[in-house]
Amino acid sequence: MLELKAVDAGYGATTILHSVSLNVQAGESVTIIGGNGAGKTTTLRTIIGLLRPTAGTIHFEGQDISRLSAHEVVELGITLVPEGRQLFPDMTVRENLYMGAFRRDARSQAEKTLKEVLELFPRVAERLDQQAESLSGGEQQMVAIARGLMARPRLLMFDEPSLGLAPIIVEQVFSVIDSIVKTGVTVLIVEQNVHHTLNAADRGYVLENGEVVLEDAAQALLTNDHVRQAYLGI
Amino acid sequence: METFLQVVTNGLMLGGLFAIVSVGLTLIFGIVKVINFAHGEYLMIGMYLTFLLATGLDVHPYLTVAAVAPLLFVLGALTQRFLIQPLMHARDEHVQIFATVGLSTALMNLALLVFGADIASTPASGLRTSLHIGPVRILAGQAVIFCVSIALVVGLHYYLQRTQTGRAIRAVAQNRDAAQLMGINVNWIYVLTFGIGAACVGLAASLVAPLYPTQPTSGTYFVLIAFVVVVLGGLGSIGGAFVGAMIIGLIDSLSGFYIGSDLREVAVFGVFLLILILKPSGLFGRRSLAHVSP
Numbered sequence: 001m002l003e004l005k006a007v008d009a010g011y012g013a014t015t016i017l018h019s020v021s022l023n024v025q026a027g028e029s030v031t032i033i034g035g036n037g038a039g040k041t042t043t044l045r046t047i048i049g050l051l052r053p054t055a056g057t058i059h060f061e062g063q064d065i066s067r068l069s070a071h072e073v074v075e076l077g078i079t080l081v082p083e084g085r086q087l088f089p090d091m092t093v094r095e096n097l098y099m100g101a102f103r104r105d106a107r108s109q110a111e112k113t114l115k116e117v118l119e120l121f122p123r124v125a126e127r128l129d130q131q132a133e134s135l136s137g138g139e140q141q142m143v144a145i146a147r148g149l150m151a152r153p154r155l156l157m158f159d160e161p162s163l164g165l166a167p168i169i170v171e172q173v174f175s176v177i178d179s180i181v182k183t184g185v186t187v188l189i190v191e192q193n194v195h196h197t198l199n200a201a202d203r204g205y206v207l208e209n210g211e212v213v214l215e216d217a218a219q220a221l222l223t224n225d226h227v228r229q230a231y232l233g234i
Numbered sequence: 235m236e237t238f239l240q241v242v243t244n245g246l247m248l249g250g251l252f253a254i255v256s257v258g259l260t261l262i263f264g265i266v267k268v269i270n271f272a273h274g275e276y277l278m279i280g281m282y283l284t285f286l287l288a289t290g291l292d293v294h295p296y297l298t299v300a301a302v303a304p305l306l307f308v309l310g311a312l313t314q315r316f317l318i319q320p321l322m323h324a325r326d327e328h329v330q331i332f333a334t335v336g337l338s339t340a341l342m343n344l345a346l347l348v349f350g351a352d353i354a355s356t357p358a359s360g361l362r363t364s365l366h367i368g369p370v371r372i373l374a375g376q377a378v379i380f381c382v383s384i385a386l387v388v389g390l391h392y393y394l395q396r397t398q399t400g401r402a403i404r405a406v407a408q409n410r411d412a413a414q415l416m417g418i419n420v421n422w423i424y425v426l427t428f429g430i431g432a433a434c435v436g437l438a439a440s441l442v443a444p445l446y447p448t449q450p451t452s453g454t455y456f457v458l459i460a461f462v463v464v465v466l467g468g469l470g471s472i473g474g475a476f477v478g479a480m481i482i483g484l485i486d487s488l489s490g491f492y493i494g495s496d497l498r499e500v501a502v503f504g505v506f507l508l509i510l511i512l513k514p515s516g517l518f519g520r521r522s523l524a525h526v527s528p
Contacts, residue, residue, distance in 0.1 A: 050414065074417035088405050103417035107398075151417070224251040231347050 001026045007056035008047040015043045018210045029187040031197045034207035037069055040190040044159050048080045069167040075103050079153035084161045085144040089133035092145055096132050100150030117149045138169035157188045194231040198222050236369045240443025241491045243370040251378030256460040256475045258434030264470020265407045265427040268318055268483050271334040274453025275341035276432050280439025281448040284377055285356045292466040294359050297446045310432025314425045345450035356443040375445045387476045462506050469517025
């Protein structure tokens, strides 16, 4: 479904990703783990088109999307739930959710999608008419995920969904992601919370200094010596 | 009492004039985050277009809006696409401001070249006749400007709140990256917004031209007040610009009558500074100025 081949990317003259190759098959949930500054966020921003790869190619469902802008990639069916929520602060929760359904394929079904999404997020349903910035961090993260689902994406990407949240909220976020995976949406998650994300995913890639150093089934990575030492502290 | 009512009415009418000139400026600043120093020259060009069309086709100046507003839309959209957008990724965002200052000077001198320094008088077409409303008198043209300025503010508010494109415009203003992640073409939204802001001042031009003389420097007179109004109301706030315009109009009129007409500007700028000291983000600015500018 998604395939990166030898992708280099970065900011200005600084190259962050060095020849990153990875793929995501339809229906899979895949995770990219790695420490701070390993290039996880850069990978997602490059896929979605906020950054242009300086070398290599990115294909989505057979189409070369390496040179497309973010709004064009979103139209094709990839959605990114960005790090730090990135809600529209002066809009209500309802308006934020409808913005999620901006892309053409989602717009006509927005009402229907909203009903489905709110069943998954009862707390968000109670907050529909509040300003987004008045919500707590955990609630904002739920709105950000719900907004991502409003796009009816074929591939949904999460950037650090548990960052900065209280442990109990982290549990909730991962249980929501679990139920999204079960509905058959293809998912790519980037996380520092390695334990949770490997339990939620089918396969994983380990990114270090902008290079893929390991790839394996998620369960195998959980027992991998390097992963256990470097990321699980065992 | 009657005099006081008349002075207040004059202030409100002046406020309507300031509001209609300022709305486009605050819209462009609020969304595109560019301070357009060529805004006054847009007005001046709009006034010349009104003059040329009204005299050339021998039609009522108001009818020229149908052509002037779309032409200004195109001018604004072209400015964004070919002047501002290439500078979006410049190392320093002040480069964009200098570009609009350059555009301002270029347009003013272009007007001087084409039209000369003489005053172009658009036919008043009855708009300078006085209407008697109760105890006060208002020029017909001023009353129209006042009403249209309200309609424009309400209309823009409705457009931004209720339409799909309007919501997309607000989304871009609030979080540019997130807006792209929703599938919004941010560059197109910027071009559209610059166009709408310029079309607003085109509308203003067709209403202002029958009442005020048109010359290459016409824009500079209005644009200084427009900047005061926009900053006072809170940069980017359309409702704020309207209220700011009314306040400036009232102070201008009241101080001109009760203190002395040569001290009007002292009063206007004195109150302006006072409000900014007390509330640096302006009356309706949601955040501090440092936060608004990117």
